Amino acid sequence: MSGAVERSSDAGVDTDERDEPLLRVEGLTKHFTQGDGFLSSLFGTETVKAVEDVSFDIERGETLGLVGESGCGKSTLARTVLRLLDPTDGSVYFKGADLAAMSGERLRRQRQDMQMIFQDPQSSLDPRMKVGPIVEEPMRAHGLYEGEREERARMLLNKVGLDPQHYNRYPHQFSGGQRQRVNLARALAVNPDFIVCDEPTSALDASIQAQVLNTMRELQREFGLTYLFISHDLSVIRHISDRVAVMYLGQLVELAGTDELFENPQHPYTDALLQSIPVPDPRATGARGVLEGDVPSPIEPPSGCRFRTRCPKLIAPDIGMTDAEWERVRRFMRAVSRRTLVVDDTGEQAVRSEFFPNGTPSGEAGDAVAEAIDALLADDVDRAETVLTETFAERSICAREEPAYEVEPEVGTGRHFSACHLHR
Numbered sequence: 001m002s003g004a005v006e007r008s009s010d011a012g013v014d015t016d017e018r019d020e021p022l023l024r025v026e027g028l029t030k031h032f033t034q035g036d037g038f039l040s041s042l043f044g045t046e047t048v049k050a051v052e053d054v055s056f057d058i059e060r061g062e063t064l065g066l067v068g069e070s071g072c073g074k075s076t077l078a079r080t081v082l083r084l085l086d087p088t089d090g091s092v093y094f095k096g097a098d099l100a101a102m103s104g105e106r107l108r109r110q111r112q113d114m115q116m117i118f119q120d121p122q123s124s125l126d127p128r129m130k131v132g133p134i135v136e137e138p139m140r141a142h143g144l145y146e147g148e149r150e151e152r153a154r155m156l157l158n159k160v161g162l163d164p165q166h167y168n169r170y171p172h173q174f175s176g177g178q179r180q181r182v183n184l185a186r187a188l189a190v191n192p193d194f195i196v197c198d199e200p201t202s203a204l205d206a207s208i209q210a211q212v213l214n215t216m217r218e219l220q221r222e223f224g225l226t227y228l229f230i231s232h233d234l235s236v237i238r239h240i241s242d243r244v245a246v247m248y249l250g251q252l253v254e255l256a257g258t259d260e261l262f263e264n265p266q267h268p269y270t271d272a273l274l275q276s277i278p279v280p281d282p283r284a285t286g287a288r289g290v291l292e293g294d295v296p297s298p299i300e301p302p303s304g305c306r307f308r309t310r311c312p313k314l315i316a317p318d319i320g321m322t323d324a325e326w327e328r329v330r331r332f333m334r335a336v337s338r339r340t341l342v343v344d345d346t347g348e349q350a351v352r353s354e355f356f357p358n359g360t361p362s363g364e365a366g367d368a369v370a371e372a373i374d375a376l377l378a379d380d381v382d383r384a385e386t387v388l389t390e391t392f393a394e395r396s397i398c399a400r401e402e403p404a405y406e407v408e409p410e411v412g413t414g415r416h417f418s419a420c421h422l423h424r
């Protein structure tokens with residue numbers, strides 16, 4: 001029985017292939033084009049740039065955590081990696097072979113080695129089937145373990161921490177955590193090397209979550225598994241990951257070893273995410289609300305660095321301001337775009353003394369600030385915002401060039417990537 005757990009996929013693997021990372025993702029891009037047919041011929045189509053030029057490797061036996069806010073493209077990236085979605089551009093190499101070049105039977109065989117588990121164990125388990133046959137289903141689909149499927153299913157139920165006697169129970173007879181364990185057993189049924197875990201514990205209570213995560217780590221060691229683990233929850237990511245990739249609006253902004261990322265974050269977005277982790281002491285202040293404004297639409301993402309429209313560290317354009325002047329202009333810009341500033345005739349002085357107590361900057365910067373204040377006096381906030389955006393934000397290097405830098409790690413020796421022009 002346990003002989004059946006031997007890594008069938010490693011048979012015939014040559015040493016070159018073993019030196020390769022298990023998964024190599026290069027420039028992966030996934031766009032969704034919305035609107036087909038008659039309406040789009042009238043109104044045109046819209047392209048959602050869900051994943052844009054994403055590259056990373058995952059080593060054998062490693063867990064790469066992928067974290068980011070809802071809608072940033074984590075699930076789309078995962079599904080494109082597994083070729084459940086066709087990429088718009090880029091490549092995915094699994095054990096050195098290009099998945100994009102595969103189709104039909106070869107892709108189907110490769111998929112056996114790549115499984116996925118989802119957040120909601122309730123909806124992914126057929127309520128009319130008993131859990132034993134649920135676990136056996138992938139074995140049947142791939143024509144594997146003929147004659148020993150039940151024995152293997154019972155063995156796997158045991159390995160994921162369930163009672164093998166529960167083979168004949170239905171999903172509704174299990175708790176949420178147990179159902180996710182059934183899902184784990186099913187993912188392991190065809191002896192994969194790689195499992196994409198998409199928010200697998202997000203629907204569970206914290207204590208159950210920790211138990212399932214611990215089981216996943218034990219299974220990883222025992223079966224030599226490699227995980228791509230997706231979560232919006234930083235504490236889960238920290239608990240389970242060897243390295244962490246941070247995603248924002250379709251792109252990776254930072255990638256480093258877990259301790260390095262948490263102790264030495266180098267991207268302002270990662271920094272903001274870490275600061276927004278709820279603190280254990282609710283009386284402690286200043287730990288929330290760091291991320292201002294909404295995530296821009298992936299239909300028209302900002303040029304250059306996609307985080308720049310919310311970035312507290314936007315770099316000054318080259319128009320001759322001191323750091324202190326730029327700090328004040330940036331604060332003024334934030335207040336204008338938040339639409340919280342109301343200026344009437346008597347308020348002009350108040351605005352100047354609130355934001356520019358030592359006077360506005362000289363030259364072009366000062367002219368733009370004066371023009372924005374005039375627009376606010378005329379109750380035209382949009383014009384004020386446009387003037388500031390065109391003069392300052394759009395001329396920053398953050399708007400003009402896509403950042404990509406490697407920085408020196410402080411904790412450990414792994415490589416640390418940060419897509420921020422502050423590292424110029």
Ligand SMILES: Nc1ncnc2c1ncn2[C@@H]1O[C@H](COP(=O)(O)OP(=O)(O)OP(=O)(O)O)[C@@H](O)[C@H]1O
Nearest residue numbers: 032048050069070071072073074075076077232298
């Ligand atoms: N089939 C689709 N057609 C059009 N747009 C899509 C499609 N699937 C996803 N998107 C869009 O792509 C972007 C990324 O979505 P995705 O579900 O990958 O994000 P996510 O980070 O996994 O979010 P969540 O954590 O909420 O699941 C979103 O703007 C989403 O609306």
